[in-house]
Amino acid sequence: MKVAKVYSLDDIRIEDAPAPGVGPGEALIRMKVCGLCTSDMIPWYVARKVPAVLGHEPVGVVVEVGRDAVGFQEGDRVFVHHHAPCFTCRLCRRGFFSLCQVWRASHLVPGGLAEFVKIPAHNLRYDTLRLPDGVSFEDGSLIEPLACSVKALRRARAQAGDIVLVIGLGVMGQLNALLARRCGAKTVIGADLVPYRLEKALSLGADAAVDVSKEDLTERMRELTGGLMADVVIVGPGSVDAMRSGLACVGQGGTVMLFTPSGPEERLEITPHDLYFNEVTLVTSYSCGPYDTREAMELIDQGVVSAEQLVTHRFPLEETAEGFRKAKEAGASLKTLIVMDET
Numbered sequence: 371m372k373v374a375k376v377y378s379l380d381d382i383r384i385e386d387a388p389a390p391g392v393g394p395g396e397a398l399i400r401m402k403v404c405g406l407c408t409s410d411m412i413p414w415y416v417a418r419k420v421p422a423v424l425g426h427e428p429v430g431v432v433v434e435v436g437r438d439a440v441g442f443q444e445g446d447r448v449f450v451h452h453h454a455p456c457f458t459c460r461l462c463r464r465g466f467f468s469l470c471q472v473w474r475a476s477h478l479v480p481g482g483l484a485e486f487v488k489i490p491a492h493n494l495r496y497d498t499l500r501l502p503d504g505v506s507f508e509d510g511s512l513i514e515p516l517a518c519s520v521k522a523l524r525r526a527r528a529q530a531g532d533i534v535l536v537i538g539l540g541v542m543g544q545l546n547a548l549l550a551r552r553c554g555a556k557t558v559i560g561a562d563l564v565p566y567r568l569e570k571a572l573s574l575g576a577d578a579a580v581d582v583s584k585e586d587l588t589e590r591m592r593e594l595t596g597g598l599m600a601d602v603v604i605v606g607p608g609s610v611d612a613m614r615s616g617l618a619c620v621g622q623g624g625t626v627m628l629f630t631p632s633g634p635e636e637r638l639e640i641t642p643h644d645l646y647f648n649e650v651t652l653v654t655s656y657s658c659g660p661y662d663t664r665e666a667m668e669l670i671d672q673g674v675v676s677a678e679q680l681v682t683h684r685f686p687l688e689e690t691a692e693g694f695r696k697a698k699e700a701g702a703s704l705k706t707l708i709v710m711d712e713t
């Protein structure tokens with residue numbers, strides 16, 4: 371079978387690899403669609419993984435089921451989460467699935483950017499979801515990214531009546547803005563410097579979009595909120611500048627959500643005095659767990675989020691390198707999908 375193997379972000383090769391064999395409790399899927407994730411574009415993050423077949427937003431059709439595999443059969447249309455927790459360790463019991471050692475060690479074989487993918491028994495059992503009839507393969511490829519938003523909004527405790535600021539309006543920012551509205555936010559404000567992304571946020575229902583290449587975000591937030599600032603700030607970019615900007619825009623009793631990690635060496639200065647007397651919460655959200663993927667699929671089934679809103683580019687597996695190039699340039703684009711098979 372063909373796989374797209376990433377050696378570096380500028381060196382992605384289409385290679386032949388044997389299709390994985392299926393053992394007890396496992397299943398094989400023929401890939402249909404796999405989204406390219408923003409995290410796959412972060413150089414230091416990718417450098418830790420390569421060479422590898424990346425792709426962790428996969429949907430496909432089950433073509434083979436191993437002995438003792440329960441709950442799935444040939445022909446099932448499925449989303450597969452590349453990580454699944456053990457449900458028994460201390461961190462799982464406390465609800466921190468993405469910190470579970472089993473979750474971290476679990477993975478698909480070889481990865482989503484391939485013609486066929488083996489679902490290990492653990493992933494099949496704990497985080498493989500059959501797609502509802504109304505959810506297309508392209509919609510299904512949004513389950514994993516949307517699940518990351520579901521988790522982040524929950525951890526940020528976004529609630530009805532909130533003023534929510536979303537910094538960075540790539541596909542994750544757009545998902546966060548859509549979900550903030552769904553949580554009952556009274557005012558949703560987006561910030562970015564790409565006109566296409568600002569307009570997209572407005573067309574998807576944001577109340578205001580601030581072009582940070584032209585306007586000072588803190589000043590503009592003060593105007594837009596009558597001095598209240600934001601109850602929840604979701605900082606999309608993994609840059610310390612964006613995080614600093616998020617801290618400057620949060621109001622009293624508010625929460626700053628760091629949605630993306632910075633590099634390991636970077637430092638962010640905070641003023642504990644201000645955090646304390648304004649009761650500001652700083653919180654992070656890493657990836658997503660099995661309850662988040664289920665909720666995300668439900669939201670997609672209800673039409674809250676769809677591929678039609680967010681997918682701007684599609685490439686066949688052979689053109690994965692071009693897909694990465696497009697996703698990396700972060701211009702007039704949102705979601706880039708690799709489409710293995712459109713039927």
Ligand SMILES: [Zn+2]
Pocket residue numbers: 407408409426515
């Ligand atoms: Zn991802």
Ligand SMILES: [Zn+2]
Pocket residue numbers: 455456457458459460461462463470471472473
């Ligand atoms: Zn665990």
